Amino acid sequence: MIYFDNAATTFVKPRSVHYAVNRAMRNYGANPGRSGHSLALAASSVVYECRCKVAKFFGCPKEENVVFTLNGTMSLNMAIKGVAKKGSHFIISCLEHNAVARPVDTLKRRGIIEYDVAKVYNSDEETVESFKKLIKSNTKAIVCTHVSNVFGNVLPIEKIGQLARESGITFIVDAAQSAGILNIDMKKMNIDILCMPAHKGLFAPMGLGIMLCSSSLPLETLIEGGTGSASSSLVQPDFMPDRFESGTVNLPAIAGLDAGVEFINSVGIKNIFNHEQRMVRYMYDEFSKLDGIELYTPRPKLPGFAPLLSFNIAEVGSDKVAQLLDEENIAVRAGLHCAYLAHSHYGTIGTGTVRLSPSLFNTVDEAKNVVRIVKKIKKYLS
Ligand code: PMP
Numbered sequence: 001m002i003y004f005d006n007a008a009t010t011f012v013k014p015r016s017v018h019y020a021v022n023r024a025m026r027n028y029g030a031n032p033g034r035s036g037h038s039l040a041l042a043a044s045s046v047v048y049e050c051r052c053k054v055a056k057f058f059g060c061p062k063e064e065n066v067v068f069t070l071n072g073t074m075s076l077n078m079a080i081k082g083v084a085k086k087g088s089h090f091i092i093s094c095l096e097h098n099a100v101a102r103p104v105d106t107l108k109r110r111g112i113i114e115y116d117v118a119k120v121y122n123s124d125e126e127t128v129e130s131f132k133k134l135i136k137s138n139t140k141a142i143v144c145t146h147v148s149n150v151f152g153n154v155l156p157i158e159k160i161g162q163l164a165r166e167s168g169i170t171f172i173v174d175a176a177q178s179a180g181i182l183n184i185d186m187k188k189m190n191i192d193i194l195c196m197p198a199h200k201g202l203f204a205p206m207g208l209g210i211m212l213c214s215s216s217l218p219l220e221t222l223i224e225g226g227t228g229s230a231s232s233s234l235v236q237p238d239f240m241p242d243r244f245e246s247g248t249v250n251l252p253a254i255a256g257l258d259a260g261v262e263f264i265n266s267v268g269i270k271n272i273f274n275h276e277q278r279m280v281r282y283m284y285d286e287f288s289k290l291d292g293i294e295l296y297t298p299r300p301k302l303p304g305f306a307p308l309l310s311f312n313i314a315e316v317g318s319d320k321v322a323q324l325l326d327e328e329n330i331a332v333r334a335g336l337h338c339a340y341l342a343h344s345h346y347g348t349i350g351t352g353t354v355r356l357s358p359s360l361f362n363t364v365d366e367a368k369n370v371v372r373i374v375k376k377i378k379k380y381l382s
Helices: 015-027 038-058 072-083 098-109 124-134 157-166 251-267 269-288 318-327 340-346 364-381
Strands: 066-069 088-093 113-118 139-145 170-174 193-197 209-213 293-295 309-313 354-356
Touching: 015 038, 015 251, 038 066, 038 209, 038 251, 066 072, 072 098, 072 139, 072 170, 072 193, 072 209, 088 098, 088 124, 098 113, 098 139, 098 340, 113 124, 124 139, 124 157, 139 157, 157 170, 251 269, 269 293, 269 309, 269 364, 309 318, 309 364, 318 354, 318 364
Parallel strands: 088 113, 088 139, 139 170, 170 193
Antiparallel strands: 066 209, 193 209, 293 309, 309 354
């Protein structure tokens, strides 16, 4: 099987991640941050080490501001709903995943906020200007993806962050598709809240998300409960990370995340990016030579595009192409990729797109095979 669906979740994971998860389950699988016995303390110390590593990796000023959640969607819901105030205004980009668009739209339907959608252009200046034009006196937050999960566009996060900072607006970034592939520095990029799942570019198992806060923002909580701290009070703790970490965290996944970040540091994020880009560019160039293959973006390269490729075979639904690829043992994702806004922007709501998303563990030979099979399918369908 050629697995080109790493934007959904990375598979395979580094062997060090397997070992770390296994070690956590076999050797110290107690509940971290609860009991005082040595196994619980060992578990707590792994969680703490991972918090420190993640904070350093993303330029988060304090390790306690790294909050472990269930997935990227939960991190984004916590940030968006935690910031929203009755009567406030939000701005999101036209490339947002439903993990951003739906909570924001839900808040609007509940009469809590209003929001506008900023267009994304191939020029950074135009994109920043489109956000700027939408700012109102009551704009509370800009929520923006770093990389589109469908078309690979890289948004000018640093410049949008600067705009948000100058305007006193909270800046929330969805790094689901960029974490582990592009450098992210919360301070340099003026990011107030950074959200992501851990199971994609960070190579952790599923069931773990991260929300990093630049400071102890006055965020409302989405859920409350046991934190293993301040248990004599019914009031949710106001200190980080306990304020946002109610309930037992996913210890084996956190151990896996720790190993995943270590692995990325050892390979080098730039090398990971370059390897993925080599494969995506190869496929892009080959598809460009063919009649009847629809490509939606310029040739993927930084700073505008990350290594992710959406295409269609003219007149054929993306689901059909994905099914034929699966029959040839190639795993891709078709359809709308939980990204209604992005597909509306590119006019692909009717067909969806076939998305190819290789990872460090794929090879150029696999990319060559994918091109060969796409050509074969195209011929079969014509
Ligand atoms: N944002 C983007 C851009 C994504 O690609 C995804 C995952 N497809 C998410 C948010 C949500 O992540 P999760 O599925 O872990 O909740």
